Amino acid sequence: MKKRFAGGLLATLLTVCLLAGCGKAAEPAPAATGSDDTASAQTQTAADTKDEAADAGDTQTAEPITISFWCNFTGSDGDVLREIVANYNETNTDNVTVEIDIMDYATLQSKLPTAISTGTGPSFILAGVELIKQYKENDMILPIDDFWDVTGIDKSNFNANVLEKSYFDGTQYGVPMQYNLQYLYYNKDLFAAAGLDPEKAPKTMDELEAAAVACTDAANGIYGIGLPVNYGNYVEYLWANGGDVVSTDGTQNFLNSEENIKTLTWMQDLMKKGVSPEGLDAGEADTMFQAGRLAMYTSGPWNINGLNQLGINYGITAIPAGSAGAFAPEGGCSWMLAKGADDAVRSAAYKFMAYWLSDGVLKEWSNRNGFPVWADTVLADPEIQANKILADVSEASTIGRDYHLQLDCGSQIDADVMQPLMERVLRGDDVATCLQEASDKLDEILGLK
Amino acid sequence: MKRNQKLAYLFITPSLLILIVFVFVPLFSAFFISLTNMDIYMNEYHLIGFENYQRMLEDSRVWNATKNTIVYTAIEVPLQIFLSLLLLFLMLGNTRFHKLLRTVFYLPYVCSMTAISIMWSMILNKNSGMVAYLLAKIGIQIPNLLATEGYAMGTVIAVSVWKNFGYTLTLLTAAALGVSGSLYEAAEIDGAGWFARFLHVTIPGIRQTILFCLVTTLITALQVFDQIYVLTQGGPLFSTETLVGYIFERGFRAAPFDVGYATSVAVYLFFLIALLTFILRRYTTRREEEE
Numbered sequence A: 001m002k003k004r005f006a007g008g009l010l011a012t013l014l015t016v017c018l019l020a021g022c023g024k025a026a027e028p029a030p031a032a033t034g035s036d037d038t039a040s041a042q043t044q045t046a047a048d049t050k051d052e053a054a055d056a057g058d059t060q061t062a063e064p065i066t067i068s069f070w071c072n073f074t075g076s077d078g079d080v081l082r083e084i085v086a087n088y089n090e091t092n093t094d095n096v097t098v099e100i101d102i103m104d105y106a107t108l109q110s111k112l113p114t115a116i117s118t119g120t121g122p123s124f125i126l127a128g129v130e131l132i133k134q135y136k137e138n139d140m141i142l143p144i145d146d147f148w149d150v151t152g153i154d155k156s157n158f159n160a161n162v163l164e165k166s167y168f169d170g171t172q173y174g175v176p177m178q179y180n181l182q183y184l185y186y187n188k189d190l191f192a193a194a195g196l197d198p199e200k201a202p203k204t205m206d207e208l209e210a211a212a213v214a215c216t217d218a219a220n221g222i223y224g225i226g227l228p229v230n231y232g233n234y235v236e237y238l239w240a241n242g243g244d245v246v247s248t249d250g251t252q253n254f255l256n257s258e259e260n261i262k263t264l265t266w267m268q269d270l271m272k273k274g275v276s277p278e279g280l281d282a283g284e285a286d287t288m289f290q291a292g293r294l295a296m297y298t299s300g301p302w303n304i305n306g307l308n309q310l311g312i313n314y315g316i317t318a319i320p321a322g323s324a325g326a327f328a329p330e331g332g333c334s335w336m337l338a339k340g341a342d343d344a345v346r347s348a349a350y351k352f353m354a355y356w357l358s359d360g361v362l363k364e365w366s367n368r369n370g371f372p373v374w375a376d377t378v379l380a381d382p383e384i385q386a387n388k389i390l391a392d393v394s395e396a397s398t399i400g401r402d403y404h405l406q407l408d409c410g411s412q413i414d415a416d417v418m419q420p421l422m423e424r425v426l427r428g429d430d431v432a433t434c435l436q437e438a439s440d441k442l443d444e445i446l447g448l449k
Numbered sequence B: 001m002k003r004n005q006k007l008a009y010l011f012i013t014p015s016l017l018i019l020i021v022f023v024f025v026p027l028f029s030a031f032f033i034s035l036t037n038m039d040i041y042m043n044e045y046h047l048i049g050f051e052n053y054q055r056m057l058e059d060s061r062v063w064n065a066t067k068n069t070i071v072y073t074a075i076e077v078p079l080q081i082f083l084s085l086l087l088l089f090l091m092l093g094n095t096r097f098h099k100l101l102r103t104v105f106y107l108p109y110v111c112s113m114t115a116i117s118i119m120w121s122m123i124l125n126k127n128s129g130m131v132a133y134l135l136a137k138i139g140i141q142i143p144n145l146l147a148t149e150g151y152a153m154g155t156v157i158a159v160s161v162w163k164n165f166g167y168t169l170t171l172l173t174a175a176a177l178g179v180s181g182s183l184y185e186a187a188e189i190d191g192a193g194w195f196a197r198f199l200h201v202t203i204p205g206i207r208q209t210i211l212f213c214l215v216t217t218l219i220t221a222l223q224v225f226d227q228i229y230v231l232t233q234g235g236p237l238f239s240t241e242t243l244v245g246y247i248f249e250r251g252f253r254a255a256p257f258d259v260g261y262a263t264s265v266a267v268y269l270f271f272l273i274a275l276l277t278f279i280l281r282r283y284t285t286r287r288e289e290e291e
Helices: A002-022 A036-041 A043-055 A076-091 A105-117 A129-137 A147-151 A160-166 A188-193 A205-215 A235-240 A258-272 A282-290 A301-310 A343-356 A359-369 A382-386 A388-398 A410-427 A431-446 B003-033 B051-058 B060-090 B096-110 B113-124 B130-137 B149-177 B181-189 B194-205 B207-222 B226-231 B243-253 B259-290
Strands: A065-071 A096-102 A124-128 A175-180 A183-187 A296-299 A314-317 A331-337
Touching: A065 A105, A065 A343, A076 A096, A076 A301, A076 A343, A076 A359, A096 A343, A105 B243, A124 A129, A124 A343, A129 A160, A129 A331, A147 A343, A160 A175, A160 A331, A175 A343, A183 A188, A183 A205, A183 A301, A188 A205, A205 A258, A205 A296, A235 A258, A258 A410, A258 A431, A282 A296, A282 A301, A301 A359, A301 A388, A314 A388, A331 A343, A343 A359, A359 A382, A382 A388, A410 A431, A410 B243, B003 B259, B051 B259, B060 B149, B060 B194, B060 B207, B060 B243, B060 B259, B096 B149, B113 B130, B113 B149, B113 B226, B149 B194, B149 B207, B149 B226, B181 B194, B194 B207, B207 B259, B226 B243, B243 B259
Parallel strands: A065 A096, A065 A124
Antiparallel strands: A124 A331, A175 A331, A183 A296, A183 A314
């Protein structure tokens, strides 16, 4: 009898232990945020922005509140983001604590919908503007049309083209966090070594080709330009000669055109001239440019911070123009309020978003990460104006153009159509055939077939 | 039901709960999801019958991924077992040096596949890697191993074998050391040499362990993902894209995040693994019965 009782007790205990392991952890107390060293380094910026942030919002709450956001800033910019959030937590007078959870893109995309629908998600989200439509249509985010009125922030201080990326069907769903395009980076030392003027960046595709040929010294492992096979789309070069991929509403396929054949043939010829390493990977292109083995390549502003730290003598300019002009695909991130946020969370999130839009924070973000400035008051700042790279980036940011930002299938177009197309073109396959097949695939994705 | 039977059921309850919650429920849920048009947002999905499976039949990427998965498995698994057996043969003496070597061979296995893949991608990189640089110094030009269609899969297989064979070797060694010494002595008296003793004493003695290694490495190989995701991301031109990679691509990486369709490919992979494992088990069991 005793044995049976002990056995039963043991089995029950094992089961309870098992179930306990599946239980939800207790809510953590609002964490002490920020590290001492980062806090001290940023105290001045925080002091500058504290007053502006304190004014944000129509109500001041004395009740402590903890809000959280998820994002996929897994690079060095994520460290800067953490520091800014830590500063906010230490300096804000509203008793708001912001917690940040950084994860990679795929994890964020897979966790977020379930978390929001089960009430275990973040208070707000920091994500790419191309996701606003999907999030809105899937009932994951809330409208924030009252943001400017509630916070009292002057909307006209910010570039209209940046603000409009956070709207869908005329309703505001996001507050801009950053804006970026693609830029042409060039190594001034390699330009000088090739007898080119290091202060004169290529402005046209012809100049780009000439500079690439001049800078190439393949015997010594130096190449004029990096054309990675998995870069994504190269749509900026297609646009430059009057070509295109898809209409912004996704109802027309423009891929199979004479203009695109001309541009892709030009790129293939560049490869044949040996100005770019074969089979180059996008990550490799970063490394080679940092090592001074690529004279030029195209990338976003996120590389500026690393290049500055390495002391590379480089310049940055707009994507060169073709026969139809110069264009670059737009990108950016916005703060979005997650479904389920009550008034207190909304108010606290607005305060943090307002803090982000303060001059001090925007200036710090641009200065440290190289992202273009999109606020008039920050542009007028002497420190910003004295920053040559930032001035060049901001100047090169006027040629932005919408590339499938409003299409649900945008990333599928890049992954299933554009990347295979560029891989084939750059390895030397027949351009017309490649375009025809890619166009057929695009028709399939757009439902035009 | 007898009292001690009740108690036995009570004792297996925790394990049964784990199996139900973490194996059976996801398994049946996956089959259900594969019959829906669910996307990652899980809004407004409904049953669409076998449409996803019908779509699979017309999707060339699925068949390309199936081919790549089978090619990878068909080369990686035998290579790993063969390399382990070869080293086992060379290290049957079990000296201190052999023990040291086994430890060294086992080290990659305890490292993260992601870390190892990053390391190899840096070493093998044509434009900035050490191997290409050193070989170029002595006048040898190598192709871009990870970015050329004909070489990428072979490179991925080589990295996988390099990482995993230490595990197989350890299992086989443990089994080989358990083979009775008297059998070796008898074989030696009969005039068997080193190789004959290995072939006719060691191999039969560790047959069950070889079979175990074969089944586990087969299942792992059919689910290959990490190393390919890091080394080639399925490229160039999908030449290393495997079924798990394609499931990830369709479900979580590229819009419209078609979870229903991705799950149907996962169910297909499940049956593929089950079928191949079943065939292997049947074949080896029959061989054993014949002997």
